[in-house]
Amino acid sequence: MEFQVIRKDGNARYGILRGTHGETETPCFMPVGTLGAVKGVTWDRIGQMGYSLVLSNVYHLYLRPGLEILQEAGGIHPFTGWKGLILTDSGGFQVFSLSKLMKITEDGIYFKSHIDGSEHFFSPEFVVEFEEKIGVDIGMVLDECTPYPATYEYAKHSMERTVRWALRSIRARTTDKTAIFAIVQGGVYNDLRLKCVEMLSELPFEGFAIGGLSVGEPKDEMYRITRLVASQLPEDKPRYLMGVGKPEDILEAVEAGVDMFDCVIPTRNARNGTLFTSRGKINIKAAKFKRDFSxxxxxxxxxxxxxxxxxxxxHLYVSGEINAAILNTIHNLHFYGRLMKDIREAIKKGKFQEFKRNFLEKYSSQEGSG
Ligand SMILES: [Zn+2]
Incomplete structure (x- = not known):
């Protein structure tokens, strides 16, 4: 994988990330395709909307369809038919949020499947092996996602373990076809975050993610940690803010120097009838849209x-028609794709601040939140 920062505007960066299956301009948003598909849209539509990098998830792919079938198919690209770049989250977060966590030891994580209750074990080495074997372009290391709130002691302990696991992940690598990104933890504690950045930066990762945010902490805490961590990460490596977010959060993080984002919001909201517009969100279920032919x-x-x-x-939404989810998803992903494109153009022109101000002014001017 190659990454190049081409233009800076303040701390905001415009760049290009190239991998085995293509390239993407940054800052970019990755649609979430947890099970090897982006819910509600086919791959051709994802490509037409300008997306060339999508996110999937080791935890989910490991449980279904499983490593054997993915390998038999020749990897995740031949199996899913997606031709572009794929980044997989390790599934650490899902083990904490979805499955029944059994125990965490220095070796790894013992958990029960959320599907059938069967017992499984993830080690940092296994996650890298899985990502390499299915041929993803970028694999995230296994980390211990610090919940919010967490005590200083807890956050320190899980941050230090995350660093030890990152080191084991690097040692487990067997190919450079799959780039490996480390994850910065440390909760909302400045010194822990800085320590984590310092230790991870010494290791030969191709990129760095800011993890453990958007887990219930106040917005100003999220912005503060994002600015702090982004300012200390290596200049020449991509920076990925995991699980964020809303358009206003993306703008804040781009301003801080973040290059990559993922979030279920555009696709999940689409299926719930919440649509993004340049004047804010609307809820398509609302009765006021019954005769709105715009x-x-x-x-x-x-x-x-x-x-x-x-x-x-x-009408489609209230009737439960499957086209509601499809058409809403197309719109929301298009909105996010357009937002990222506009952000990149603004950075290239040295007008990011102006763009951010204008976008937010209009976005909050809305006819109402629906
Ligand atoms: Zn639209």
């Missing part, structure tokens, strides 16, 4: 907005 967002040129009205989308 598009979701007059400024959007996605397939949904060019062809269908709010009234029609509301």
């Amino acid at each position: 598009p979701v967002d007059p400024e959007c040129d996605c397939y949904t907005c060019k062809n269908f009205s709010r009234a029609y989308l509301r």
Whole structure:
């Protein structure tokens, strides 16, 4: 994997990340394809919307379809049919949030499947092996995601373990076809975060993620830690803020120097009827859209907005029609893709601050939150 920062505007960076299966401009947003598909849209549509990097997840792929089938298929690309770049989260976060966590030891994590209760074990070495064997472009290391709130002692302990596991992950590598990113932990404690950055930066990772945020902490804490960590990470490596977020959060983090994002918000919200527009979010279920024959967002040129009205989308949604999820997802992912494109253009022109101010002013001017 190669990464190049081409232009800086303040701390915001425009760059290009190249991997085995293509390249993406940064800052970028990765649609979430947990099970090897982005819910509600096919790969051709993902590609048409300009996305060339998607996120998947070791925890989920390991449970279903499992390593054997993925290997028999020749890897995750032939199995899923996606031609672009894939980054996999290790599943550490899912083990904490989804499965029944049994115990964490220095060796790794023992957990029960959320599907059938069967017992499993992840070590840092196994996660790297899995990511290499299925042929992802970027694999995240196994980390211990510090919950919020956590005491200083707890956060320190899990940060130090995350660093030890990162070192084991690097040692377990057998190929450079799969790039490995480390994850900075340390809760909301400045000194722990800085210590973690210092120790991880010495190791030969291709990129660094900021983990353990967007887990319930106040927004100003999230922004503070993001700014602190981003300012100390190596300049020449991509920086990825995991699980974030909302358009306003992405803008804050880009300003701090973050290059990569993922979040379930655009796809999950689409399935719940919440749509993003340049004037804020709307809830398509609302009765006020019953006779609203205008598009979701007059400024959007996605397939949904060019062809269908709010009234029609509301009708599909309240009738439980599967097209509601599809058309809403197309719009929301298009909105995020457009936001990232506009951010990149603004950085290239040295006008990121101006863009951010204008976007937020308009985005909060909304006809209401639906
Ligand atoms: Zn649209």
